[in-house]
Structure formats: structure tokens, C-alpha cells
Amino acid sequence: MNDLTPRKIVEELDKYVVGQNDAKRAVAIAVRNRWRRRNVEPDMRDEVAPKNIILIGPTGVGKTEIARRLSNLTGAPFLKIEASKYTEVGYVGRDVESMIRDLVEVSVNRVRSRERKRVQKNAAKKAQELLLDLLLPRPDFPPDEGEAVPLRESHERSREKMRAKLAAGGLAGREVELTVERQSNPMVQIFSGSGIEHMGFDMQSLFDRIAPTRGAERKVTVEEARRILTQQEADRLLDREKITRQGLEEAQESGIIFIDELDKVAVKAGTGSGHGPDVSREGVQRDMLPIVEGTTVATRHGTVETDHILFIAAGAFHMAKPSDLIPELQGRFPIRVELSALDKQDFVRIMVEPKNALTKQYRALLATEGVKIKFRKDAIEALADISETVNQKTQNIGARRLYTVFEKLLEDLLFEAPDIAPTSVTVTANYVKEKLSNIAADEDLNKYIL
Ligand SMILES: Nc1ncnc2c1ncn2[C@@H]1O[C@H](COP(=O)(O)OP(=O)(O)OP(=O)(O)O)[C@@H](O)[C@H]1O
Ligand SMILES: [Mg+2]
Numbered sequence: 001m002n003d004l005t006p007r008k009i010v011e012e013l014d015k016y017v018v019g020q021n022d023a024k025r026a027v028a029i030a031v032r033n034r035w036r037r038r039n040v041e042p043d044m045r046d047e048v049a050p051k052n053i054i055l056i057g058p059t060g061v062g063k064t065e066i067a068r069r070l071s072n073l074t075g076a077p078f079l080k081i082e083a084s085k086y087t088e089v090g091y092v093g094r095d096v097e098s099m100i101r102d103l104v105e106v107s108v109n110r111v112r113s114r115e116r117k118r119v120q121k122n123a124a125k126k127a128q129e130l131l132l133d134l135l136l137p138r139p140d141f142p143p144d145e146g147e148a149v150p151l152r153e154s155h156e157r158s159r160e161k162m163r164a165k166l167a168a169g170g171l172a173g174r175e176v177e178l179t180v181e182r183q184s185n186p187m188v189q190i191f192s193g194s195g196i197e198h199m200g201f202d203m204q205s206l207f208d209r210i211a212p213t214r215g216a217e218r219k220v221t222v223e224e225a226r227r228i229l230t231q232q233e234a235d236r237l238l239d240r241e242k243i244t245r246q247g248l249e250e251a252q253e254s255g256i257i258f259i260d261e262l263d264k265v266a267v268k269a270g271t272g273s274g275h276g277p278d279v280s281r282e283g284v285q286r287d288m289l290p291i292v293e294g295t296t297v298a299t300r301h302g303t304v305e306t307d308h309i310l311f312i313a314a315g316a317f318h319m320a321k322p323s324d325l326i327p328e329l330q331g332r333f334p335i336r337v338e339l340s341a342l343d344k345q346d347f348v349r350i351m352v353e354p355k356n357a358l359t360k361q362y363r364a365l366l367a368t369e370g371v372k373i374k375f376r377k378d379a380i381e382a383l384a385d386i387s388e389t390v391n392q393k394t395q396n397i398g399a400r401r402l403y404t405v406f407e408k409l410l411e412d413l414l415f416e417a418p419d420i421a422p423t424s425v426t427v428t429a430n431y432v433k434e435k436l437s438n439i440a441a442d443e444d445l446n447k448y449i450l
Contacts, residue, residue, distance in 0.1 A: 006032050009073065016069045016356065017062050018349045019340070026053055026337040027070050027312065034310050038253070052292060052311040052332055054262065054322055057339030060398020063314040067258040070312075076254040077107035077247075083313070084264035088283025096287040100297040100306055103255050108247030108301055112238065119237040120230075127229035128166075134176040134225065136162050171222045178225050179215040181232055244301045255309045263315030266324040285326045292332045342398055347384035350399050351375075358406050366413070370421035373413070378429035383409065386436055390450045404450050409435050 009028035010021075017024065033051050040048060055063045064080065071078030079102055087093030136159055141148040165171055220228065265281040291297070294307035313333055322336060342350070352359050352375075359375045366373045387401040409432060413425060439449050 004031070004035075004074065009070070012073050013066060013069055016354045017065055018353060019342070019346050020062050020066065023055055023057075023062070023066055023337045023339050026055075026335050027066060030310060030312070030335060031070065031074060034254075034308055038308060049334075050292065050294065050307070050311075050332060051334055053313065053335040053337065054333045055312065055314040055337055055339060056317045056322070057314075058316055058341055058396065058398060060396075060400040061339045061342050062399070063339060064258065064260065067256065067312050067314070071256050074254060074256075076256050076310075077103060077110055077251050078256045078258065079103040079106050080258040080260060082261045082264075083259050083284065083288075083315075084261045086265075086284050086287075088280050089287055091280065091283075096284060096291060097297050099257055099259075100251075100291060100304060100309075101299045103257055103309070104248060104251045104299045104301055104304055107251035107255060108244060111243050111247040111250065115238055115243055116234055119234050123230050123234035123237055126233040127226055128163075130229050130233070131166070131176070131222065131226055132159055132162055134178065135166070135171065135174070135222070166222070174222045175219050176222060176225050177217060177219050178228060180218050180228055181215045181235075248299075248302050248304055251309070252304045252306075253308055257309060257311050259311060259313040261315055262313040262325075263317045263320050266315075266317075266320035266322070268320045268324050282326060285329050289326075289328050289332070292329070341396070344384045344388050347387050347399065347402060348380055351380050351383065351402060358402055362406065362410055366417055369417040370423075371413070371417045372424035374424065374426045376426060376428045379427045379432050382429040382432040386432070386450075394450075401450070405436070408439065408449060411435075 006025065006028035009031060010024045013024045013028075030051055030053050037045060037048050037050070055066070057063055067080070068078065070076075079099065081099050081102070085094060086096050086099075089095050089097075136155075139151065139155060141151055162171075265284045267281055291306050292311050294305065296303050296305055311333070322330060322333070325333075351357055359380075363373050383402070383405055387405050390405070391397065391401050409427070412435070436450075
């Protein structure tokens with residue numbers, strides 16, 4: 001974290017997101033500020049208010065993309081939610097605190113799959129031995145040591161032979177009988193989502209005490225048995241307590257919650273009727289306040305403090321403005337950045353520059369078929385032109401337009417690739433015209449197709 005300076009963060013974001021420099025700078029500062037706040041003396045720390053961000057801008061210009069890349073970059077647990085999905089406490093619907101529980105869930109799952117990877121090798125080794133036991137059950141050795149020795153030795157020899165066969169894949173189709181442990185108590189599934197899971201206790205262990213889960217005998221192929229046994233052994237090697245503890249800690253110390261559509265819960269000044277949906281939207285904002293300021297939330301894994309969670313909000317703010325949010329909430333989102341609409345030149349860059357640029361994605365996809373595809377510069381220009389025109393004529397969906405345009409452009413090629421391979425194809429402005437111009441020119445058609 002120490003070396004993740006704002007400059008470094010922006011550099012990394014540049015690899016994926018074109019332009020939007022103000023927004024990149026702002027999120028970089030916000031991430032750094034959180035680290036700074038954690039490092040000031042405790043007395044002062046409580047005085048420093050969290051500096052969360054509102055990203056303002058039209059659809060498809062990189063708001064979510066920036067936040068998502070930021071979380072990858074910082075290795076932080078990340079949750080994206082829509083503000084408009086929540087309802088005020090006391091009304092039917094999801095309450096705002098549930099976003100914290102969801103973040104913890106994400107975080108614990110991340111730690112678990114990381115741990116699972118770590119124990120995978122050991123689990124596979126253990127599973128191998130268990131599998132050999134199934135294929136070649138140990139005989140009951142006589143109690144007298146002297147008599148048991150030759151039996152034991154012969155069993156060991158057979159076992160080694162079996163091991164060699166197994167390694168060579170000779171037994172893949174053979175069936176074995178296996179006790180499959182249940183993944184989780186069915187009672188947990190019944191009650192999960194009912195709301196009681198966040199009351200601060202672990203349902204799994206509660207129900208396990210009421211009605212212990214029992215394994216079921218199943219006949220499965222050797223391959224399937226290996227998979228099941230590896231999984232069961234991995235589960236056994238996992239330190240649940242540590243996973244929970246670490247998951248909670250990561251959520252608390254470095255979690256990022258991306259609140260999309262924040263503008264949808266703002267009430268435009270002068271239009272508030274004082275009741276109905278306006279009141280409820282304001283209620284959501286009020287419920288959000290303590291969470292953003294720092295409070296303690298009970299989750300089924302334990303309690304978390306929300307003080308250091310970074311909140312990045314986003315919205316188009318066409319109708320309502322940030323100033324239409326309740327004042328206290330405005331104060332907790334002091335950093336405002338506007339993202340600019342993308343122009344033709346941005347489209348050109350988005351198609352070729354980012355690590356995951358569309359031209360690179362399709363090149364990789366088609367290469368698997370033995371088709372080499374090249375995009376000429378004039379083709380990229382033409383595609384940018386068409387995307388911009390369609391955005392203007394129908395609905396402006398920003399860079400998302402490039403996805404539909406590309407798919408249509410390459411539809412024929414994606415269909416025939418296996419039949420024409422190996423070959424190379426160069427996409428030129430003419431190629432683009434041929435595939436797209438009659439669609440792009442027809443307003444009715446491009447509403448449906450592009
Ligand atoms: N500036 C950009 N650089 C590179 N790719 C971009 C950029 N803007 C958008 N994209 C591409 O378009 C897609 C949609 O962008 P994104 O999800 O960030 O939109 P958004 O601004 O969050 O819009 P919305 O308000 O609709 O949620 C991204 O997945 C990304 O591939
Ligand atoms: Mg978005």
C-alpha cells in the first residue's frame with residue numbers, strides 16, 4: 001500500500017481507462033487519503049472525516065470501469081450496488097445496512113477462495129490416498145505382528161501398483177462407492193435470505209446442532225471421486241475462524257462500495273411533495289448517513305466498523321443535482337468529479353489502447369480458430385464514426401456502443417472462422433462499410449441491431 005501513490009494508481013488506471021483524468025486523480029487521492037487517515041494518530045483520526053467521491057457523468061463513459069479497476073488494483077473487496085434498490089428501514093425492501101453485510105460476504109468469499117487455492121495441493125495429495133483406500137480397501141490385519149508383516153507388505157505392493165495405474169489414467173472410468181458429505185445443512189438454505197442471518201449468529205452451526213448433516217453413499221467414477229474428495233479435504237484443511245477474521249478485517253480496512261444511481265435517491269429541489277416516494281428516497285439517504293460516517297454493523301460473520309470503507313458514488317445527475325442530496329450526505333461526499341462525454345477520438349483509443357481493448361479481445365478469440373485478424377487504422381476511424389452517429393441518432397450509451405458495433409461487424413467472420421481457417425483477414429474501412437453501412441444508415445434498423 002505504501003508504494004501505491006496517487007501517481008502510481010493513475011498510471012495503472014491508464015492501462016484500462018481512456019481519458020477521464022480528473023476522475024482518475026480523484027479516486028487515486030481518495031484511496032491514498034484512506035491510507036493516510038488510518039495512519040494518523042488515533043486522537044486526530046476521529047476528527048478527520050471520510051472523503052468519499054461522487055462521479056458525475058453520462059452513461060457508458062467509464063464510471064463503473066474506473067471503480068472496478070481501482071478495486072483490482074488495490075486488491076480490495078469491492079461491491080457495486082444501486083442506491084435505488086434500497087428502502088428506508090421499517091419499509092418492505094432491502095435496508096441500507098445490507099450493503100455492508102454484502103461487502104463482508106464478498107470479502108469472506110474472496111479470502112476463502114484464496115485459502116482454498118493455498119491448501120489445494122495438500123488436499124489433492126490426501127484425496128489421492130483416500131482414493132487408493134477406496135480402490136483397494138485395507139484388509140483386516142491379524143493382531144499378531146509376526147503374521148501381519150507379509151500381508152502388510154503385499155498390500156503395500158498392490159497399493160503402489162494401483163497408484164501407478166491411477167496416475168496413468170487407467171482407472172478413470174472405474175466406479176467407487178463414496179460417502180459424500182453434505183455441503184451445508186438444508187435448514188440453512190430454507191432460512192437464508194429470510195433476514196435472520198444477519199442477527200449475528202452462525203446459522204450453519206446452529207442447525208448442525210439441531211439436525212446434524214449426514215453424508216450420503218454414492219457410486220461415482222474415479223474421476224468424480226477424486227474431485228469430491230479433494231474438495232472435502234480442502235474444506236477440512238480450511239481454517240474457518242481465520243477466514244472469517246481476515247474477511248472481516250479486509251472489508252473493514254480496505255473495502256470499496258460503489259453506489260451507483262445515487263441521483264435516483266436525490267429529491268430535486270422544489271419538486272418534493274413531502275410525502276410518497278420523496279420521503280422514502282430521503283429516508284434512504286438518512287439511513288446511508290451513519291454508514292458513510294462510520295458505524296458498527298452486525299453481520300453473520302461478526303461486527304464491522306464502517307469508518308474506513310471507501311464509498312464511491314456515481315450518477316448521471318441530469319435531473320437532480322448533488323446539491324439536492326441532504327446536506328449531511330453532501331458533506332460526506334466532498335469530492336465531486338465530472339466525467340466527460342466520449343468523442344470520436346476517445347472511441348478510437350478505446351478500441352485499440354486498453355489492455356482489454358475490443359480489437360485485442362477479438363484478435364485473441366479468432367486466433368484460437370487459426371484466423372489472424374488485423375484492423376487497419378481507417379477501419380478503426382470508420383467504426384468510431386459509426387458508433388458516434390448511432391449514439392447521436394438513437395440513444396447515447398457511450399463506449400457500450402462499441403460492443404454492439406463490433407459484434408455486428410464480425411458476425412459473419414465469427415460464424416465462418418472454422419471453415420476458412422487458417423487465414424488472415426484485414427479489416428479495412430471498406431470492410432466496415434460493407435458490413436455496417438446499410439444498417440447504420442437506417443434508423444429503424446440500428447435501433448434494434450446496433
Ligand atoms: N473511458 C473509457 N475507457 C475505456 N473503456 C471505456 C471507457 N468508458 C467506457 N468504457 C467501456 O464501456 C463499458 C461501460 O462503461 P462503464 O460501465 O464504466 O459505464 P458507466 O460510466 O458506469 O455508465 P452507467 O452510468 O451506465 O453505469 C466499460 O465496460 C468499458 O469497456
Ligand atoms: Mg456504471
